[in-house]
Amino acid sequence: MNKRDHQEELNLDGLRDETLVIHADDWVANDGTVAPAIYYSATFTARNATEFAEMAGTPRHPRYYTRYGNPVHERVKKIMAELEGTETALVTGSGMGAIATTLLSLVSAGDHVIAQTRHYMSTAKIMDEMLPRFGVEVTLVEQADVTAFAKAIRPHTKLIMVETPANPTLVVTDLAAVVELARPRGIIVVCDNTFASPINQRPHDLGVDVVIHSATKYLGGHHDLTAGVICTSEELAERIWHTHISIGSVLSPMDAWLLLRGLRTLPIRIERINANALALAEFLEAQPQIERVYYPGLASHPQHELAKRQMRGFGGMIAFAVKGGYDATQRFVSALNLSQNAVSLGGVDSLVVHTAAMWEGVMTEEQMRTAGIPSNFVRFSVGLEHIDDLKADVLQALREV
Ligand SMILES: Cc1ncc(COP(=O)(O)O)c(C=O)c1O
Numbered sequence: 001m002n003k004r005d006h007q008e009e010l011n012l013d014g015l016r017d018e019t020l021v022i023h024a025d026d027w028v029a030n031d032g033t034v035a036p037a038i039y040y041s042a043t044f045t046a047r048n049a050t051e052f053a054e055m056a057g058t059p060r061h062p063r064y065y066t067r068y069g070n071p072v073h074e075r076v077k078k079i080m081a082e083l084e085g086t087e088t089a090l091v092t093g094s095g096m097g098a099i100a101t102t103l104l105s106l107v108s109a110g111d112h113v114i115a116q117t118r119h120y121m122s123t124a125k126i127m128d129e130m131l132p133r134f135g136v137e138v139t140l141v142e143q144a145d146v147t148a149f150a151k152a153i154r155p156h157t158k159l160i161m162v163e164t165p166a167n168p169t170l171v172v173t174d175l176a177a178v179v180e181l182a183r184p185r186g187i188i189v190v191c192d193n194t195f196a197s198p199i200n201q202r203p204h205d206l207g208v209d210v211v212i213h214s215a216t217k218y219l220g221g222h223h224d225l226t227a228g229v230i231c232t233s234e235e236l237a238e239r240i241w242h243t244h245i246s247i248g249s250v251l252s253p254m255d256a257w258l259l260l261r262g263l264r265t266l267p268i269r270i271e272r273i274n275a276n277a278l279a280l281a282e283f284l285e286a287q288p289q290i291e292r293v294y295y296p297g298l299a300s301h302p303q304h305e306l307a308k309r310q311m312r313g314f315g316g317m318i319a320f321a322v323k324g325g326y327d328a329t330q331r332f333v334s335a336l337n338l339s340q341n342a343v344s345l346g347g348v349d350s351l352v353v354h355t356a357a358m359w360e361g362v363m364t365e366e367q368m369r370t371a372g373i374p375s376n377f378v379r380f381s382v383g384l385e386h387i388d389d390l391k392a393d394v395l396q397a398l399r400e401v
Contacts, residue, residue, distance in 0.1 A: 012082060017199055017267040024082045025075035025260070038257045039063070039071045060090075060241050068245055072256040076229070079263050080219075083198035084211050084231035090241055091229055091256060095194060095214020096122050097249025098228030100130075102210055103161070105243035106188055106236070109135030111158035116143040116173065118166040118371050120214075121362065123192065127161070144303060146177040153181065162208075163192035165307075167345075168355050168379040169372045170195075170294045170319055172303040175310055179207035188236075194218070194346070198231075199270040200313040210236060217346030218316070220262040221269055225255040269348070269384065273316035276390065277382040281318050283391050289332075289398045291376065294319040316382040317345060319355075326375040328401045329354050333378060335397035338385055345381035350390060353379050 009027045012020065031037060044063040046052035055064040062074045077089040092098040103126060107113055115127045117140045127138045137156075141148035143166060160182050164173035175191065182189045190210040191203040197218040203211045213219055215227035228249070230240060251259075274297075281295035293300070296307035297314030307314060322329040333341060339350040343358065356375040359368060382390070 017083060020082045021079055021263050021266055025078045028074045028078045029071055036072065036075055036257060036260050038253055040253050041070075042066045059238060066253065067248055067250045070251075070253050070256065072253045072260065073251060076215075076251075076256050076259050076263070079260070080198070080213075080229045080231055083202075083266075084193075085202055085204050086211065086231040087234045088237045089229055089231045090237055090244060091215075091227060091251045091259075092244065093228065093249040093251050093255075094226045095120075095192075095212070095216055095228040097247070098212045098214070098230045099123055099192065100126060101244045101247050101249055102190060102212060102230055102240055103131065103159070104134075104247065105240040106190075106210075107131065107136050107158050110156065112137045112139065112154045112156045113159050113161060114139050114141060114149060114152045114157060115161040116141060116163060116166060118143060118169050118171055119161070119163050120167040120192065120194075121359065123161070123163065124371070143173040144171050146174050146181075149178055150181055153185065153187070157185070157187050159188045159190060161190045161192075163195075164201075165195045165296055165315065165317065167195060168317075168319055168353075168377070170296055170301070170317060171372065172296055172301075172307050172310075174306055175203050175206040175208055183207060195317050196311060196315050197266065197270050197346075199267050200274065200315050201311045204231065206310065209233070210240075215259055216344060218270065218273075219266060219346075220259050221266065221347055222258075222262055223344060223347035223349060223351075225258040225262070227251050227255050227259050270313065270316075272384055273382055274313035276384070276387045277316045277318055278314060279387045280380070280382055280390055280394070284318070284320050284394065287395075287398055289323050289328075289401045291321040291323045318380045318382060320378050320380070321374055321376045322378060322401060324376070324401055326356060329376040329378060330357065331400045332397050333357075335400035336393055337396075338389060338393040339380065339383075345379075347381070348384045350383035350385055351381045355379050 062069045073091045080089040139152040162173040189208045191208045193211050194214045211231040213229045215229050278297045285293045295318045333354045339352040342351045355377045
């Protein structure tokens with residue numbers, strides 16, 4: 001028997017992130033296990049026809065059909081809503097599943113959307129190609145310029161999509177200023193918070209309506225799962241969920257379980273990753289072979305003051321430009337031993353990409369210029385290796401430039 005059967009439900013008020021990631025979901029399952037059970041079932045039984053009708057008619061039911069919900073999803077949702085400070089959350093099969101489902105739920109033909117000139121590549125594609133195909137007008141603005149958001153607003157603007165810090169340029173959007181423009185006009189603000197994680201930035205505290213994560217990254221944290229999370233109000237979650245079950249970007253129970261395991265250590269991983277990234281950014285800035293470092297935690301970042309205002313830590317993503325152009329950058333990235341050449345980010349292993357090389361063939365030179373990516377641009381996802389080992393590896397690779 002669960003020893004908590006005789007106790008009150010745990011009061012989460014005032015508990016810190018480190019405690020929430022371990023205990024916020026205790027009462028969601030309340031099934032007597034210490035480690036969460038995995039419910040590898042696509043469908044769930046009702047005791048009788050009356051209960052079945054009740055289950056079928058309850059939106060977001062946690063144990064009716066896994067595309068609609070699953071007990072492991074429930075645990076993840078509870079922790080994420082607590083971390084982001086929102087009423088509730090939804091989970092999806094990937095970060096793009098979360099973004100596409102949210103956008104397709106909240107906008108219709110004839111609406112206008114404002115987004116940034118810099119977004120994660122697939123989000124940019126939704127803005128450039130998909131929404132216009134469905135009759136949604138999109139205006140892209142320079143995210144560092146609040147007046148650009150203000151100027152872009154039209155009477156039919158329905159939604160503003162922001163991503164901060166943005167992938168891969170680490171440009172920061174002033175969330176409070178965007179909310180101030182949107183709120184009086186009833187415009188929904190959606191923020192992709194993947195790069196920061198809820199430990200470093202809580203957009204809903206600043207008034208953002210929907211906070212999205214690629215949980216594939218920091219939330220999972222081990223490069224072993226693909227998942228997305230949408231943190232929002234009950235009202236918006238209900239609207240998004242109805243689209244979600246039609247689009248079917250379902251999170252598998254196994255990946256939800258891995259995500260739960262990853263979440264347990266999120267705050268301490270982020271604490272160390274923040275420290276590693278700041279130290280590495282400062283180190284890179286001092287190297288003669290480096291042209292420029294982009295990291296919101298550096299005083300040299302043009303938006304450092306804004307980042308300090310809206311972030312509690314600056315995260316594990318660094319970008320930098322290597323002197324000597326495209327070929328020198330290729331040589332540098334190839335010479336790294338610890339940081340592997342791979343897409344994705346936010347896990348325990350450091351990963352590196354020569355961005356221009358990755359996006360050759362996918363983006364035109366013009367698109368890369370608009371996205372602020374020079375040919376010698378490197379994106380570095382700082383992991384949990386010892387900082388001295390990371391520095392030594394970077395140093396030996398710079399000798400190859
Ligand atoms: C900022 C950001 N948002 C969304 C995504 C998409 O996430 P997923 O790969 O989980 O679909 C990514 C992936 O790299 C990302 O970096």
